[in-house]
Amino acid sequence: MTTTTELRIQYAYLSWNYDFPPEIETALEDDYVANRHLYDESALKIVAITLLIDPDASPQNVLDAVRDYRLGCK
Numbered sequence: 001m002t003t004t005t006e007l008r009i010q011y012a013y014l015s016w017n018y019d020f021p022p023e024i025e026t027a028l029e030d031d032y033v034a035n036r037h038l039y040d041e042s043a044l045k046i047v048a049i050t051l052l053i054d055p056d057a058s059p060q061n062v063l064d065a066v067r068d069y070r071l072g073c074k
């Protein structure tokens with residue numbers, strides 16, 4: 001079983017090329033630990049696009065965007 005620390009390290013490698021605001025970064029990292037199956041390079045691109053469209057998006061808006069993308073919700 002993967003530890004929380006290992007998951008946080010995995011997230012750091014996955015998100016290395018992105019510079020998200022601190023509150024978004026924290027929310028994404030915490031969500032990655034709980035739901036890593038939702039995250040890959042494409043999911044982080046969705047986050048970047050969401051923040052490009054709405055730079056003031058809340059952490060919850062960003063997490064919802066990942067779920068909408070990954071789970072096909074409309």
